[in-house]
Amino acid sequence: MITRRLASLALVLLLAAVIPAFGAPAQRRDGPMPPAMPQGLPAGWLEAAWEAYKKHFVRSGRVVDDVNRISHSEGQGYAMLIAVKAGDRTGFDEIWRWTKQELFIDPSGLAAWQWKEQASPHVTDKNNATDGDILIAWALIEAGEKWKSAEYVDAARSILSALGRTVIAPNEAGPVLLPGRLGFSVEDHSDGQVLNLSYWVFPAFERLRGLAPEIDWAGVQASGLRLLRESRFGPMRLPSDWIAVGSAPPAPAKSFPPRFSYNAIRIPLYLAWAKIEQPDLLRPFAGLWNEKLNLGPFEIELPSGSALDTLGGVGFKAVVATAKCALARQKLHASLRIIEPGAYYPTTLHILSLIALQERYPECL
Template identity: 35%
Template sequence: MSHSEGRRDHGRVPRRSLLPATLCAAPLLLRPRASLGTPPPGSLTWRGFKSRFVSQDGRVVDPAAPEVSHSEGQAWALLLAEHHDDREAFGRILAWTRQRLAVRPDRLLAWRWRVDAGGVVDDPNNATDADLCFVWALLRASRRWPRDGLQGVAFAAAADIRRLLLRSVGGRLVLLPGARGFEHDRFVVANPSYYVFAALDDLASALEDETWSRLADHGERLLFDARFGRWALTPDWVRVARQDGRVSMLPNRGERFSYDAVRVPLYLAWSRRGTPVMLDPFADFWTDRTHAYLPAWSSLTNDGLSPYAAGPGIRAIASLTLAAAGRSPAGLPPPGGEPLNYYHSALALLAEVVGRETGLGPAALRASAT
């Protein structure tokens, strides 16, 4: 599958209104935070993630597809290593990433590397969310380990994101999902889950460049305008019309709230933008009393649900979202569903990081298991 049409191999009435102007100036904590609960023993840890998914040379390996590694996995692992003050792992992961994925003429990362193609990049296009997470991990690490010279690397990569991936479309400042394959005559394709808001806001502060804040503000508005179906959920992929900036679902790829869009509330909760007006649709969906189980996805054209329960990573994000919205995770349907694979493990650990860094409470994964 080409990254130009989306990366993840998973599987109609919009509710629109004006986003309150006060949201853009909202402080990080706007309301009492609900606790995520007490962690039970035996839950996923960063050490366990490293042991299972990070090779000795620093490659993040998904056992379900061990022949492929992605810039997304490398960048997320760097964020996790920095958060856990794991300098040794950070160095290994960074070294592999720079050696294997930094092969483009710019400072963006190639999104996919394959063992079965001879240990080479087989698609040099980038994945912008991974680039943002990569830059943010370097920026965070430069503060934790200031002698490692990482700030300059972060700033240089950020400059290429700004130069190559930002577009003015119908009055909106839009973040392209990749440098190639997303711009068309009448519309531009965007992925709402690629807006890593805390990273954008951090870059705005670190670089003293309001372009990053404006991009985040426009991304927040895009999310508000991209609400579809019974629960007013965000699609995996959207189209932004060049003429007027209208947001619509991308046919065939963007008609579900699914494995991409599930990261939207995660990234909102990690930022000052995780307000009730932004998070309530997700919280309402996940606590709908008509659900016999926690859905892994929903069709935004007919409100259909996945025929199986969501896995632990999605459950962790749901738990985090409820806490960020001031609700109790006890309102979630019973657990079950997909196993704790690479993707769910990464999402669960990221939710744990968000819980710790925002003061929401203990690890979302561990709370969601109670």
């Protein structure tokens, strides 16, 4: 009787077999072309998706992660960014007001990453999450430009200055983003700096560079791409959520489970949204979901490559579909054009994936 782990591995190998092999060019498909799909997304889709999102996840400016039953800087930043894209200044202001009041409480100038309604005080960890701060700053820059607000721009500049002082650290690969100002340096871990490559929000860097040119954002981007290329673990050639970078090549960090999971699934979205067209980086992610067989995407145990649980939620499929578009201009599956709110995280990634495709790869729509 085959074990669950062997069955999972068989699924992963099946996924790998139905996409172009790692490092090989995409193959042209013979035979008649499928019927053409209508181009683009319906007018007003983002505004409608945003209104539904607010109804499900936003409470007086606080974005609720309903699965983890917390609010966090990442969620505030994502929601602010979607609000700007949807042109909702009232919603943006409400979320930014709550974020500023409740999370920016530390002298570091960075947002506390975790807030719990049932706790007293509500902030249960004042350490920051660097991706959350980047998302908030990026949203403020976009809002400042859209609505001609110097106040938003000044707030973004202050956050970027704090990031430059506290979480951008030297590394052999170049300047890197520590995931937080506390707890991730070489002094904290025996296997070196502990990094999270999904915190490299690649589509934000050009905008951040325009406002804070004194920070080497080009170097930060280059280090992220280099580390991603060096962090290919197991037969699926995927990065772990958390890597350690010491004197040896990158490896899954000892302080965290060695798996590709809910953090690293964002990496292909950010690569595609920034239009970083490097097939060798994108191709491993394309194997995470086979839409024909409706398999995946999966959490992957590293370095064995065994499939664990399925990443639940349509939004994770949308991320993989975005990678396939950037890799081979594969059209978006019809089922992914409709956003139906589920849990906070996959719903957020679904909306962001469609925004990225609309901005960067409209031909896939």
